[in-house]
Amino acid sequence: MPEPIKMPPYLTNIAGVPIPKIVEELGTPAFVYDEARILAQLDDLKIFDVVRYAQKACSSLAILQILRKSGIAVDAVSAAEIRRALKVGYRPKPEEEGGIHEIVYTADIFDREALELCVSNGIHVNCGSIDMIHQLGKALVAREGVEFPVEITLRVNPGFGHGHSQKTNTGGTLSKHGIWHEQLDEALSVAGRYGILVSGLHIHIGSGTDFEHLSKCCDAMKFFALNIGSTIRTISAGGGLPTVYKEGDSYVDLQKYYELWNAMREELEAQFLHEVTLEIEPGRYVVAESGYLIAEVRAVKNQDENRFYLLDAGFNNLARPTLYGSYHPMSICPEDGVVPESEPELEDIIVGGPLCESGDIFTQEEGGFVVSRKLPRAWNGDFLVIGCAGAYGFVMGSNYNSKLYAPEALLRDGKIYCIRKRQTFEQLIENEIMLD
Ligand SMILES: *Cc1c(COP(=O)(O)O)cnc(C)c1O
Numbered sequence: 379m380p381e382p383i384k385m386p387p388y389l390t391n392i393a394g395v396p397i398p399k400i401v402e403e404l405g406t407p408a409f410v411y412d413e414a415r416i417l418a419q420l421d422d423l424k425i426f427d428v429v430r431y432a433q434k435a436c437s438s439l440a441i442l443q444i445l446r447k448s449g450i451a452v453d454a455v456s457a458a459e460i461r462r463a464l465k466v467g468y469r470p471k472p473e474e475e476g477g478i479h480e481i482v483y484t485a486d487i488f489d490r491e492a493l494e495l496c497v498s499n500g501i502h503v504n505c506g507s508i509d510m511i512h513q514l515g516k517a518l519v520a521r522e523g524v525e526f527p528v529e530i531t532l533r534v535n536p537g538f539g540h541g542h543s544q545k546t547n548t549g550g551t552l553s554k555h556g557i558w559h560e561q562l563d564e565a566l567s568v569a570g571r572y573g574i575l576v577s578g579l580h581i582h583i584g585s586g587t588d589f590e591h592l593s594k595c596c597d598a599m600k601f602f603a604l605n606i607g608s609t610i611r612t613i614s615a616g617g618g619l620p621t622v623y624k625e626g627d628s629y630v631d632l633q634k635y636y637e638l639w640n641a642m643r644e645e646l647e648a649q650f651l652h653e654v655t656l657e658i659e660p661g662r663y664v665v666a667e668s669g670y671l672i673a674e675v676r677a678v679k680n681q682d683e684n685r686f687y688l689l690d691a692g693f694n695n696l697a698r699p700t701l702y703g704s705y706h707p708m709s710i711c712p713e714d715g716v717v718p719e720s721e722p723e724l725e726d727i728i729v730g731g732p733l734c735e736s737g738d739i740f741t742q743e744e745g746g747f748v749v750s751r752k753l754p755r756a757w758n759g760d761f762l763v764i765g766c767a768g769a770y771g772f773v774m775g776s777n778y779n780s781k782l783y784a785p786e787a788l789l790r791d792g793k794i795y796c797i798r799k800r801q802t803f804e805q806l807i808e809n810e811i812m813l814d
Contacts, residue, residue, distance in 0.1 A: 379422060385765045392670055393412040400787070401761060404796065411441065419663060431660070434459065435768075438786055439462060439466055451481070452468055455484055457495050464499070471499070479501075483502070484580070485506055486556070497514070504530070505565070515573075527575040529578075530578075533556040535550070536556075536583065536599075555582070576609055577611045578613060580614040588628075600646070611655060615639055617659045619632075664769075667766050669766070671763070672711075673691035676690050690732055692779075693731060693737065694733060695775050697770075697776070700746075703744030703745060703747070706765060710754050713760050734779060
């Protein structure tokens with residue numbers, strides 16, 4: 379199990395690289411990722427037969443390259459995510475019978491482009507709705523040269539869910555995700571009509587769940603798999619492995635989690651008389667802790683007892699605090715990278731961004747309640763570093779207020795490798811058309 383990320387009051391370097399040097403190269407705001415941390419996170423996961431990275435957590439091409447080289451498969455939830463995977467060399471389908479699907483498209487709908495891409499490239503589909511099976515079936519039947527049966531997996535809504543927030547809960551009657559567990563028979567019969575074989579099951583009930591909830595999935599999976607029978611060759615435990623964002627959070631015991639699933643898998647193998655592949659599908663667990671958002675303090679405001687640090691980064695860069703009230707650890711790096719010798723005196727600080735929007739506050743709790751954070755005194759020109767920003771960070775960014783997308787860099791062996799340049803104004807307005 380990796381050590382949680384430590385963000386002391388003052389932080390002057392990340393992965394051995396001085397923060398002022400990073401800023402000199404990239405400017406602010408900027409995302410950096412510590413490659414060694416990504417690789418360390420993967421180590422523990424490799425007990426599973428297949429680790430499938432949910433690329434929506436951080437889908438930059440250079441990150442996908444690292445994962446591909448490490449033997450990690452990938453999950454795609456949109457047409458462009460499939461294309462990202464193909465772009466970095468993931469193969470659309472296994473080269474040999476029974477090989478693993480390097481790319482799986484998991485969604486509750488096909489838009490037209492995703493359907494076309496899956497069918498023309500033979501990408502494996504994990505269907506989260508019965509309509510998807512119909513659409514895939516029709517497209518396959520209409521296409522020449524398709525060899526039947528075509529295999530799919532089903533994402534099941536087991537009837538319960540859990541997540542670190544209402545918005546990340548992905549099971550139960552109010553969740554839009556997956557095929558409702560009572561409709562699996564119908565899904566199977568629809569598939570059969572088109573010559574489609576259900577070869578696997580997938581359950582993902584939410585993000586940041588604890589052991590108890592994650593293991594409930596395991597029981598549900600066993601029940602569904604035994605019901606469907608021996609066509610099942612893969613089972614996926616989904617993602618949702620928690621990340622330690624703050625004191626009091628905990629990782630799940632991966633070994634124990636694996637053993638639970640493995641025991642269930644062995645029961646299925648004994649019933650089905652063939653091997654069953656066990657997949658896990660983490661997003662945040664792989665990349666969250668590797669990522670840092672570096673911003674500059676641009677204004678300090680004192681309002682009665684409240685002191686604000688206003689940064690040049692906002693929810694256009696990191697939306698999680700605004701969306702979910704998520705906690706991210708923070709540190710200050712003095713402008714010159716030199717920490718004052720005296721013991722830091724911590725003050726209660728509210729940290730906000732530049733956007734014309736009152737929700738643009740990094741220190742808030744679910745429901746939008748503004749809170750403060752103990753931080754050292756900082757002045758304009760100092761840097762504020764937000765930790766655990768690698769997952770659902772850059773990818774949830776926006777151009778709101780016509781803010782340009784931040785650059786991203788990889789920190790590898792003490793060196794800075796830019797993996798995405800800062801967006802330019804020209805790129806921002808590239809597709810806009812002025813009328814005379
Ligand atoms: C988002 C998602 C994941 C990853 O969730 P994490 O909480 O980042 O691990 C895995 N599988 C599916 C289908 C998802 O939608």
